[in-house]
Amino acid sequence: MTDSNPVGNDDWMASQKTFWDAWSQILSQSMAPSPGSQAFAVPWTAALDLWAKTAAPAAPAAGEDFFQSIIRQGKTFLRLGEEFTKLTRNLAEGAQAGSNWKDLFAAKVNELKAGFTHGSASDVTSTLRSLLPFFELPMDVWSRMFSSSSLLPGDFLRSVKPVGLGDVAGQIHEGLDQFLSMPAVGYMREWQERTQGGMRLTMDYQKAQQEYSQAHGRLGVDALERLAAKIIERAEQGQEINTLREVYDLWVDCGEEAYSAFVFTEEYANIYARLVNAQMALKHHNQTAVDEVAGSLNLPTHQGITTLQRRQQELRRELAGFRSLLDPSVMEAMQARLKAQAEALNGITQKKLRTQGESIEGMREKVTVLERDVARLLKDLAALRNGTGREGRGGRIPAKRTASAVSVVAAAGPRSKPAARASTAQKRGKGE
């Protein structure tokens, strides 16, 4: 709470007011205020920094992160104000001395651009860099990800500054590359190969990291060029910049524009992928190395835990499957499905049986007709033998009767053939 803070809000506001009043008085006693006034030498950031340090403990836990974010941005805003007003003072002084402010501005912008690419110690450049959030944010997260399973605490490569390192790093990498290409020999051959592999991955990651940082340095230059162009454009259109906040907002707009243009390029996609892939490859290598040590001490390994996680998930899947089968609604649905299938099957069977029954009945009738015809035929034959036929002994069997017998044989089909053959044999046996 405020009461617990030795430098409470009211105290700070009162002291701040005194501070500003004193400066206002100085200003009013000097020449008429102008953009080139020395008044911009006021150490705003230092004042806020001191207050933030004393006020921070008073911030409630719920809003602490939020408060810190605001203070951080507040400080960068004030730093921008400090540095930018120094710049405008120089420009105003130059203009008063008869120089063209645009030339002076262009020279200053070039100086700032060099700061982004070659790491000059310019205050303005460092302020602008601090306003480029991605200079810190992504690398911070990646290094923490790296660190979480690195053999070394933190991201040791972070201390390797990319600025101006390009050529030197190239030479070092070339030398190391030759060294790492030496074939491994002897009893420790495998260990040596692994070590060489690890060093090569470390170099790859370092290279990708530097590439990433350098790309963002170029992005800073682009943002700065856009800012300069916008300021010149405003001047040409007769638009004034009257507040520090306007400068800040202009810088944010330019930064977002430059960033958006860059991150959509193929180049960025490649740089980003190389950074992530190189980091993961190195981290994976380190995991394997840690696993070997853990395995030799009979401790759980990353690989072993991965296998357990995989098996456990498979078991969970199976369990969920079994549970779903035990659900009453599923059982009911299955029963209903089975019943429907059985009924359908039953219907098909009954229909088939009916059809077959009808077919047998038809055959039976035909057999009956056949038997009747055969009996009649036998009767006719007997009559012929006895000479009691309608045409008398030795007479011919009537053509009508013969045709009838043949047609019956044909209608009876294959099953009737034996009967027909028997009839023929009977005839032959009788010498007919």
Next chain:
Amino acid sequence: MFPFQIRPDQALSEIQAFGTKLSRGLRTLNEIGDIDVGCTEKESVYTEDKLTLYRFKPLVEKLNPVPVLIVYALVNRPYIADLQKNRSLVRGLLAGGLDVYLIDWGYPDSADRFLSLNDYINGYIDRCVDVLRKRYSLDKINLLGICQGGTFSLCYSAMHADKVRNLITTVTPVDFHTPQDMLSHWVRKVNIDLLAETMGNIPGEMLNWTFLSLKPFRLSGQKYLDMVNTLDDPVLCKNFIRMEKWIFDSPDQAGEAFREFIKHFYQNNELVKGEVMIGEKNVDLENITMPVLNIFATDDHLVPPAASKALRKYVGSADYSEIEFPGGHIGIYVSGKAQQMIPPSVTSWLAAR
């Protein structure tokens, strides 16, 4: 003309005003108390592993007889749909007479490393849908997907069309290779198999950074400076912190599901090609024949409008509608404009079906 007309006395007063606002802000922060999220009363009706299926307490007596199941994304937490009383999609739907359920995925840990998309979609979502079907003795229920949850809902509806009566998707990526899709552009060449194998689960912090990186100047800088101007208002201050809490409340992602989602959706764009396999089932958007309402945001920097609007081309539904919301990816749930527009549109659309 010389453009810089920042007079020292004006600059001093600007800085003084800034300091004063900061001081008042600290006082406000001390007064606002705890930050609460999720304003509507709800009860748990089903749990499984880390998943909880909630039912929100109805606000009206006469309810639409078909319940709505909200399928949230695996990224961030679902209370964005019910952030505070005057910024709540859920309350709007309840007020419109809907019976609202929501899937809360919880916070996966290393034991969930191998949860796959099949486990999420044909497992968890399907069982939640069955719970509601049984509870209401219905064959089909209504689905409402949010962002990645919308993509999951599309996959689910394509594979289980017999269980979904109406489908609503909000800021849902469908075509993952549209020109303005920055996330897709970034991950296209990342070795996602190696990343997942190495990291196991994907840290929520990594996702936070990724989302902030979409607009780094505004999201990690300018918005805090803007907030200084309203710090002396306890209500606005609390709203802002509540939103901050949600932004940084990022569960880790189950490694396997993340790997599959990035590879098959973001890298290979298989959803629109009809090639996505969830378990042993193929996802064919043509199978989505139920009515579809697709809501997207014009200024969405995470899911570009074109990525969502592509759905029209691929679904098999003869009853397809779109709503274009003039705002951003989050604004569609929490902005004042959204409260007036989205819930009434959804409730009336459902009432007609």
